[in-house]
Amino acid sequence: MAAEGGSDLVKVVTLLGAAVVAVPLFKRLGLGSVLGYLAAGLAIGPFGLGLFKDPQAILHTAELGVVMFLFIIGLEMRPSHLWSLRRDIFGLGTAQVGVAVAALTGVGMAFGFPAGVAFVCGAGFVLTSTAIVMQLLGERGDIAEPRGQKIVAVLLFEDLLIVPLLAIVAFMAPASGIAPAADAQGSRWMDVLVALGSIAALVAAGVWLLNPMFRVLANAKAREVMTAAALLVVLGAALLMEMGGLSMAMGAFLAGVLLSESTFRHQLEADVEPFRGLLLGLFFLGVGMSLDLAVVARNAPLIVAGVVALMLAKGLCVYGVARWLRSSHADAVDRAVLMAQGGEFAFVLFAAAAANGVIDATVNANMTAIVVLSMALTPLAVMAQRRLMRPAGPSMDGVEAVTGTRGLAGSSLIIGFGRVGQIVSQSLLARGCEISIIDTNTESIRQAADYGFKVYYGDGTRLDVLHAAGAHTARAVIVCVDDIEASSRVAELVHSQFPHARLLVRAMDREHALALVAHGVDFHVRETFEAAIALGREALLALGLDEQEADDISADVRRRDAERFQLELAGGLQAGRAMIRGNAAPAAPQEPSR
Structure with a gap:
């Protein structure tokens, strides 16, 4: 017993050690954490050093990391916001998946597979890896951005798609006996009813049960029980959906959406986050372990050609649909690179197809290797795209730039409309002063418009922009930007070119204040000084x-x-x-x- 327990502990230590060594190293090299996990899994797996013999067992457990990730995403998706994404989920999702499945089926037939086998291979590869894409989006902070939200919408549609695809595979299974058609049809209807019942039960629990339960637990002031309850909600929702024949990740996502407006939302996110990170890392390790190097070596030409052809075909389809639906070139390329790989649900579909006799064991092994390689190549493709393409400029949707033909003429000019600029503007507006406002943060400009402020896009470090913004007629120029270099540059320009205007500047610290005085500002205030005096x-x-x-x-x-x-x-x-x-x-x- 002791020896057996020690063996299990050795495996745990090995997994943790591989992650702790590989991930920081790969991040230091600029290759990202996902590729670090995949490489570590390959190194310690059955086709590397052989320290682990059953990667599927690890993958099965680690899928809970994907489940928890979807729960956290759901917590950020209020029902009203999710409803606003319905066109992207069902419109963009349907268009992208439909075009890609057709193209990938054609690629499979070009490789000599029968139409049915080619369809299963293409349909499996079209299911993008939610874990990898969400991890990459999270690392660069794009999940909440409009382009990130479109990708999330498509991923949600693909998660929903696994259910009808499994049903199609069952229909494609060769007849093994003479079963009454009425019984088969009744069984399919029963499956549909069970799935709908699972969704209804989860929604009912979310609406009438979860909030009262967390309220009782919060009053009990037992911190560890709140953590246990958070895990119970995630895993219970996943189990309920799995019993209904649906995606576990979809169940967790739906539970998150139902709790998104709860007062316990932030507490739940904090409780689940550590488990999500560990299990998601374990999932990537399991994917790395499952890459069968022997299969790759035996069928290297087919697998390499399959990876290139399928990723290229899928990427072109994603790009084409994005451009057809009026996304910018930069956003379309970004989406194509991120979503060109296969995903974890492909393993489920290929296993079901093999079990039903739709594809044989060789095709299953080859396609699994192709999907795993495509997942491993995605971080490298993203890194190459970032280095080869110029960074996209800020989206100007709903933003109006200040130009020479649209000169502003307020008595005061505010440069920078963040926290400080917004508060400064309130005093001026209360007195009825005419103010002109410019900023370079397009998201802040759009948010200000929601509250009735007209903020123009303009870089205050450029003399022509200052002229167009009305600095030549302004009696006061208030510089509120939170960048020391930019603030000093604006102060220097205004003092030399518009000496008639009073120059009032926000200083970040003491050294910055000294530099501003040297530039001839009329008044400065250190952003922390007045608050500290009051405190x-x-x-x-x-x-x-x-x-x-x-x-x-x-x-x-x-x-x-x-x-x-x-x-x-x-x-x-x-x-x-x-x-x-x-x-x-x-x-x-x-x-x-x-």
Whole structure:
């Protein structure tokens, strides 16, 4: 027993060690974490060092990582948002899958396979790897972006597609006996009813059961039970969908959507996230282990040609559909590269087809190797695309750029409309002042439009943009950008080219403030200084001082800071700080850099 337990512990340590060594190394080389996991799995798997003999057992367990990933994505998808994606899910999804299945079936027939076998191979390869695509989108922060949302919509449609594809494979199975047609038809209808019943049961539980349950558990203040409940929801939803013949990942996603408006949403996400990360990494390790190098070696020409042909054909179909539905060239290329591979659901479809006699064991092994290789090549393809293609400029949908033909003429010009710029604008608007606003963040511009603000796209470091934005007529130019270099450049331009305007600038820290004074700004404020003074005053009041004494101390802190600033400005930063260290009173230690 002890020896057996020790053997299991060795396997766990091996899995963790392979991931800990390979993933940071591959990320350091710029190859990404997914490729690191795949390489580590190949190295320790049955076709590498042989430390593991059954990758399918690991894959079966690690599929829960994909399930948990879909649950977390569902938590971010409120029902109203999911409804807004319906056209992408069913419109874009149907178009992309339909075109790709037809093209990939043609590729299979060109390789000499019968039409039925070619269809199964093409239909399996069209099911993109949700795990790999979502991981790559998450690493670069694109899941919530419009182009990322379109990819998520197609992935959801493909997850739904596994059910009818499995039914089609069952229909294609060669007849093994004479079964009554009525019984077969009744069985199929029963399967459909069971699937619909599973969905209805999950929705009912999400609407009437989950929130009250989490409310009771939260009142019990048992942190570990909340974690157990979160796992119960994810795994229970996955099990319910699996029992109904549907995708486990789809069940978890639906559970996440049902809880997306719950007050416990963030707690659930925090509870599930560690398990999701570990299991998803284990899934990629399992995929790497399942690459049968012996099969690849025996059928190298066929497999290499199959990988190239299927990925190229699918990528071209994805690109063509994206362009047909009016996506930009950059977004279409990005989607094609990300979605050109096969996925984990292909293994399920090929196994079902082999079990039903639709494809033989050789075709199953070859197609499995092709899918695994395509998954391994995807991170490399994404990296090559990033290096070869110029980064796409910001999307200008719903954004109006400031130009010389559309000159602005407000009494004040605000450059940068983030947190600080928005607050500054409120004082001016309350007084009825006319303001012009420019920013380079298109997402911020679109969000501002939702609240009634007209913000133009414009780079304040360019003189022609400043002219078009009305700096030559503005009485005050307020620079609120959060980039030190850009802020200094704008201040220098405004001071030299528009000396009539009062120049008011947000400073990031003390050194930046000194540089701004050197550029001739009329007023600057360090973004943390005023907040810190206010917090310090409130702390004194909390300790029992009266308001007058707290105000006097705050005024003294301001005075000392102003004196230090003037010393640094007059004698240079280092000389001023040396003088402060020699003369400052202990009650007011030197401020480091803010």
